[in-house]
Amino acid sequence: MLPGSPFLHRDAAGSLHLEALELNELASRFGTPLYVYSRSAMQAAVAAYQRALAGRQHLICYAMKANANLAVLQTFAQAGCGFDIVSGGELARVLAAGGSADKVVFSGVGKTRAEMAQALEAGVRCFNVESIPELAVLDEVARAHGVRAPVSLRVNPDVDPKTHPYISTGLKGNKFGIAHSEALVTYQRAAELQSLHITGIDCHIGSQITEVSPYQDALDRVLDLVEALEAxxxxxxxxxxxxxxxxxxxxxxxxxxxxxxxxLLARIDARGHSQREIVLEPGRSLVGNAGVMLTEVLFLKPGEQKSFCIVDAGMNDLMRPAMYEATMGIVACQTNTEKAKTAHTWDVVGPVCESGDWLGRDRDLAVAPGDRLAVLSAGAYGMSMASNYNARGRAAEVMVEGDQARLIRERESVSDLYRLEKRWD
Structure with a gap:
């Protein structure tokens, strides 16, 4: 069984499909490297959260750093979502996609004065403040604009999320949030600032968490603070x-x-907090398994110690393996029984001039040059982290729904890469 989305499947002839569309055909039509997203998978992921929160006052704010394509944002806005942003650029994208500023929470440790002003003018729902100095600056900016800034404090509960250290955000050694031990005095300081209005409390402990217990531990520490604050x-x-x-x-x-x-809801109710609105900031879990990245095999390079399957997608297209040593599924878009008899173990690598340019290690694949591969679960932190390293244009993006496919981002040309540069003439 393929990992990830139920919208990804093979037909009887061994052809890999996303929804009703053959991925090999999409690769031929739009070229490779290519990101392909299932709109239905995204809608189903949101619906699962909405069912879990049925009957509760709540807001699901998509953490758009996972994938900020306008069509993706539009899909979530139409589903009733708000957005979790970390920059003024992300706010502009939300508005361009049809999202509402009054459903936006503004997170991030390094908000500039210009970004604060932009968010105040747009009317964002809340600033998730991450330090005492940020409180003071936000108060100054809000005063200059004649408004009160709605704030919650992002509290660092010092809880181990049991995930990769680069995506752990709730420990004492992380840059994010206000230490749990300093939260009470910081809230008191916020209450003294006349251009701020306290609305809530925020906590985020990390990403790619696969257990409930870290969330439960963090929630208890947050509720302890809420009770102390209200006292x-x-x-x-x-x-x-x-x-x-x-x-x-x-x-x-x-x-x-x-x-x-x-x-978590049972714990909130048991401690007498059922009247409070619940805000969530899911990102990866809404888009990760909704997408794949397609790439074409260029060369096969057997060796004594390692054999390499060289493809046309590299670390500039998909950074997760190189940055996090992440393991992602890689499968052929078309299985072939003849090739299956000569399957080989390959490291799947790209054309970028770095030894760290790899997509998968020790993968058993029966492939030949010209075949297409699908890197699975690539809807999150794929295109959003892509770069132009080695003067490589970023991939195209396609969204599918049923038997319909639409190009939602054109492939970058070489001239696009230096369009904003000037020669010394």
Whole structure:
């Protein structure tokens, strides 16, 4: 069985499909490297969260750093989602896609004054403040604009999310958030600043989390703070529980949204906080398994120690393996029984001039030059982290729904890469 989306399947002839469309045909039509996303998979992922929160006052804010394509954002806006942003550029994208600023939470440790002003003018729902100096600057900017900035504090609960250290965000040694031990005094400081308005509390402990227990530990620490704050007369309207729910890349078995949220909601109710609005910031779990990256085999290079399957997609197209040593499924778009008899173990590598340019190690594949491969679970942190390293244009993006496919981002040309540059003439 293929990991990831139920919308990904093979037909009787061994051809890999996303929804009703053959991926090999899409590679021929649009070229490679190519990102392909299932709109239905994204809608199903949102619906799972909405069912888990049925009957609750809630807002699902898609963490758009996972995939910020306008058609992706439009899909989530039409499903009723808000957005979790970390830059002024992301806010502009939300608005261009038809999203509402009053459903936007602005996170991030390094908001500039210009970005704060942009967000205040747009009317964002809330700033997730991550340091005491940021509080002071936001108060100044809001005062200059004659408004009060709605804020929650992102509290660092010092909880181990049991994930890769680069995507752990809730430990003492991480740059994110305000230390749990400093949260009370920081909230008191925020309450003294006349151009700020406290609306909630925020917590985010990491990404690709596949267990419920870290969320439960973080929630208890957050609720302890809420109770202490309200004992001092500070009102907290919403609980932002963050995101970070993992997906299946190979053999992971993360909880479903319902399995994650049921015990958390039960704990919230048991401690007397059922009246509070719940805000969530899922990213990867909404888009990760909705997408694949297609690439074509260029050369096969057998060797004494390693054999290399060289493809036309590289680390500039998909950074996760090189950056995180991430393991992602790689399968042929078309299986062939004759080739299967001569399957070989390959390292799947790209054309970028770096030894770290690899997509998968020790993969058993029966392939020949000209065949297409699909890198699975590539809807999150694929195109959003892509670069132009080695003067390589970024891939095209396609979205499918049923038997319809639409180009939602054109492939970059070489001239696109230096369009903003000037010669010394």
């Amino acid at each position: 001092q007369g500070l009102s907290i309207h919403h609980l932002d529980l963050g995101g970070g729910l993992g997906i299946t890349y190979t053999d992971e078995t993360p909880p479903t949204p319902e399995q994650l949220l049921a015990p």
